[in-house]
Amino acid sequence: MGLTPTFASLLFFLGLHGICTGFLQENCTNYSLQFERVFSVPGDMAMLNSTLVSPDVFDFQTVPYNITWYDSETGDEISNQTGRIVVQGETLWFLKITENDSGDYVTILRTPFRCYRQVTKLVVDQPEKCGRPRKCNQRLTKGVTDTLPCPLKDYTRKLDSYNISSTLTWYRGCERIVDRVGQYVYRDRTTLLIKEVGAQNNYDYTCSLNFTLGGVAGSVSETIDAWVRDEYSMVPQVHEPTNRTIRAEIGTNFSQLCSVFVPGVGLPFVDVIWSMGNKIIDATHPSERVYTIAQPFRFQDGSKKGVYMELLLAFSQLREEDFDVNYTCQAQSGRGHPQAYFTLLAADPNVMLPIGSVFGCVMVLFITSVIVFYLFKVDIVLWFRKMFPVLYRSKDSDGKLYDAYVAYPQSCAIGFSVEVETFALHALPHVLEKACGYKLFIAGRDCMPGEAIVDSVVENIQASRRLLLLYTASTFASKRHTSSTSSTSSSSNNNNLSKNNNSESTTGGGGVGFDEVYPDARQQLECLAAMHRALIEGSLKVVLVELEKITPAQLALFPESVRHLRKKQGANAFTVPPEREIVKQMNKDHSVETETHHVSAGHLLLLTCHLLVAAHGANVTWSRAGRLELPGGAEVRDRLLWFLPVQASHNGTYTCEIRDETRSLKLNFGVSVSTGQCPDPPENISVPQGVRGGLPCKQKEIFRLNKTRSIRWMKDCRPVEPISVDESGYLRLPVASEEDGGKYTCLVDISLDGRKYTAARSIQLTIKRDLTDAVLAKPEVMFPRWQVVVVEVGKAAELKCLAYIGFGEDPDIVMYWTVDGKFVEEYEGLVESWKYTHNRGRVYGLSTLSISKVLPLFLNVSIHCNIMNRVGRNAGLVLLQEGNLSPSSTSYLFH
Structure with missing residues (x-):
């Protein structure tokens, strides 16, 4: 009622x-x-x-x-x-x-x-000679044009509401600043613009507001302590993409890097964005088909200093609608807004691909066949001979009884050793006769007792298809042998050799002879007959088998005929090759300081190795106190360390190590386990009394699992009913009072593998009673973020910009417009203004840019609404396009 x-x-x-x-x-x-x-x-x-x-x-x-x-x-x-x-x-x-x-x-x-x-x-307070005793601090950027806002905007707005005129005068120390004289420009009623800021601008600046109220003329002043910082940034440069077309196949994945170089010193205020047509691509999670991935900053030193800011555009699967579209990368900054694009086109049918594939398969098959044949040629030949005997003509018709005659240094001969005899009498028969099916004649095994040496050597070499000459470095090294040119018959001398192994001979056969006789007559006859048939007649193939490494000095003592044959066809070496030297170069390990996680026993904990951002494809290992063996309840999944759940025994330090071919990177994690439902708080957040605020739920590792979850908050381990909690767990608080301080715990309930787990993280909230401590927020442009406005050339237009400031009117806030990177004062017919507006306890800045007549130079250029304070700066973008402003015409706004 x-x-x-x-x-x-x-x-x-x-x-x-x-x-x-x-x-x-x-x-x-x-x-x-x-x-x-x-x-x-x-x-x-x-x-x-x-x-x-x-x-x-x-x-x-x-x-x-x-x-x-x-x-x-x-x-x-x-x-x-x-x-x-x-x-x-x-x-x-x-x-x-x-x-x-x-x-x-x-x-x-x-x-x-x-x-x-x-x-x-x-x-x-008592006044000072020049300026006011209470000063506010403001920063100026060295080497660029910067501004100083006067903290008397509340006075000017109040006087404007009374329709009382006022004038503002600036002073540098005690010296008055004249508008547009030197490097100073009165940019608007409350802002001083300073061109080419230098060290000389480290000074006190005073703004004095003069007006008449209640019949009394007076003034109010504020002094600014301006200090020049060395950090600065110039116009960004887009290095990639390069305004070109790229072809790709539908259904495949695709990625393109946007690389922006910002000349300057320090970290610039630059935003890098990808857009598809007029739509900004703001997805950042790989679960989206089209998303972006921010890359780590790369700082460049030297003559051209700056930082590379890179953003990767990724398509998990290309679709038909992705083609024939311009993808634009733009760098948004207060110095300019350069951009570059690439156009994605469908790939032409590639007939070379199947041809290349077939050719590549043939080449791989050929190379593989050559390698296999080289390694197993004997086995392959024997298998073919066994499986397809019809393809091979019988060798029995050539009258040969043996496939090979084996000549080796026998007992009491130069170069004899037990190893050589074992190789000739056991190793060769085992391989060539038993495994390969060859027939061998081996002296000492196959010759008849009492048979004359000359007859045995001549007849059996005649009955063999080839001769295997086995020798060592000392076989021919007892005396120097040279070739003889004698053609004297050797029959009688050979007979004499069969009677006396120590007699000397000067015979030669067919131009191949020895000046002196070997201590072993059979070895001499085998070598003479083999060299004669191989080099003179060409009726016998001699295979040289070296049973140890031969040095050049030892080779010089070999008979000239053996050296000639060795040079002509080579020799088979059965020596152990020298070991290859292996040089291993270990890179110095890089480690990162320990990051401590406070967790309660029985809860879920997930550790993510942040170095994975720059180490895709590398080998990742987890260890505890230098040992790869992890405690029970801790396991590695997808290169992440899971505690399912946390136990008291999990206290300690864990190391994530990433190794690739060039380096080793380490990141240490400390795990501190406590009892109770609410773990100890690892950090403290302060909020001034009487100010609204909120607390983040820092459980990003859990949120990335994309599992169904519920979020609840506790204060001092007691459930609380928050004003609101968003999907990321952010807890919004009422106006802060002293009793709001305490330990706040964010608990996330999640189901994994059919089991329910709880992950918890605590934050200590402190309510500050000292009102001189202010909490400043970075301004946020609500609109326009990316707006296309249809206008008519020659007609008037008006643009508006709304930016969120916080929960109170900030005297350090500055809002202004730029057209193609230039201030509006540089153009005729442009007027800007702004004011505060309140909505549900929040404070916004509303700025208006009035264009008396739209000129062609205003079309299709970047028009930015800029807002900044001591914490940071932000900007919104407007593009003007010519069109017919009929009642059905609309402006296109993309967030």
Whole structure:
């Protein structure tokens, strides 16, 4: 049942009765001391502004209210005083500050039903010669054009709401700065632009705002302590892609790297994005078919310093809709917005591929066949001879009884050894006769007892198809032998050799002879007959078999005929080849400092080796305290270390090591196991009292599993009901108070392999009472992020930009527009402005760019809405395209 208007008005006036009785007797909701303090010096003007008129406090647009200011020391109500004080609702003006004005001032806001109380502190300091004693710090970037925003924007906005004009003057120290003289430009009412910032700009700058209020002309000033940093960045350069077409086959995977080089020093404020047509590709997870992967920064030193910022565009599977499309890589920065593209086309039918495949298979088959035949040629020949005897003509018709005659240094001969005899009488028969089926004649095994040596040698060599001459380094080294040119018959001398092994001979046969006789007559006759038949007649094939390594000095003592034959056809060596020297070069290990994970016993823990970003395909091993054997309950899956679940015995240090052909990388993890449901907090997050905030659930390893999960939060191991929790586990908190401090634990319940596990991570939240500590957030552009606006050339147009600032109006926020990388002041007909706007307790900046007449040079160029503060900067992009602005025309906005 609602109240009648008359009754509501009665209640309102009864509430106003507290003005007469004093604010101390009222039971008002106390908002304590305001976060912002007001600093001033004697003689200046000062503005105290209450923040009670806010939708976070009450619905001020529908509920009537009244505001009264009080002096906290006397309790007296403050009203207008000519030449001294002006009260304008929630704003209290001091037209001429004195030292006695320093203190706390109370604001009482009354509605028909409730009242609210807030304290605002005014601090009056003694002035300095040049500037103000309280200074704010701002950074300037060396070598580029930068800006200094004046912290008096609250004053200019308030004066604008009164329709009171004001002027702003800048000073460098005590010296006044003249607009557009030297390197200084008054960019707008509250911003000073400095060209080519250098070390000389490390100075105090004062902005003084002059205006007339309540019939009193006065001013208010703020001093900025500007310091020049060496970090800077120039216009980015896109090295890849290179505006070309690329052909690929449908159904295959594909990737293209966007490589952007940013000249400068330090880490630049540059965003690298991929877009497909006019749509930004923002997917980053491989589960998406088209996604991007950020690559590690690569810093370049030398004469051209800078950093490479790279973003990989990947397609897990190419589809038909992916072709005939331009893929653009763009680098967004305050210095410029270069871009490059590539066009993906379907590959032409490649007839060379099957031809090359067939040819390659034939070559591989041929090379394999050659290698196999080379390694197993004897076995292959024997197998063919056995399986296909019809293909081989019988050798029995040539009258030969043996396949080979084996000549070797026999007992009492030069070069004889037990090893040589064993090789000739056992190794050769075992291989050639038993395994290969050859027939051998071996002296000492096959000759008849009492048979003459000459007859045995001549007849059996005549009956053999080839001769195997086995020798060592000392076989021919007893005396120097040379070839003879004698052609004398050797019959009688050979007979003499059969009678006396120590007699000397000067015979030769067929131009091949020995000047001196071997101590063993059979060895001499075998060598003479073999060389004669091989070199003179050509009727016998001699196979030289060296049973040890022959040096050049030893080879010089060989008979000339043996040396000639060895040079002509080579020799088969049965010596052990020298071992190859193996040189191993070990790279020095690289290790990373230990990262400690605090976890409770019974919970799930997953360790990810972050070095995997740069080590795809490398060998990954996990160890504990230098041992590859992991404790029970810990196992490696997909190169990740799982604890299923964590046990008390898992305390310790674990090492992830990645090895490839060139290096070894190590990353250490500390695991600290505690009892209870909530582990110890590894980090501390501070939030000022009276500010809204939130806590992240740092369980990215668990979230990457893409399993169904539930997220819950606990404070000091007691369940809490949060305002909201998003899918990443981010816990949004109410306005922070002292009792909100404590240990917060994010618990993720997940099912793996049919079992339920819980992963937990704690964060210590500290509520700061010192209001001088401010928490600044990086600004975020809500729109436009990537917008195409259809305009008509020669007509007017207006662009708007909305950016999220935080939970309070930040005096250091700067919003401005750039066209093709240039400030709007460099163009005629462009006017920019911006203001704060509030929505559900959040503060946004709304900037407007008014174009009096659209020129052709404004079309298809990057128009950026820029916003920055001391924490960072952000930008939104607009492209103007010419078209017919009919009622059906629309602007295309892509987030």
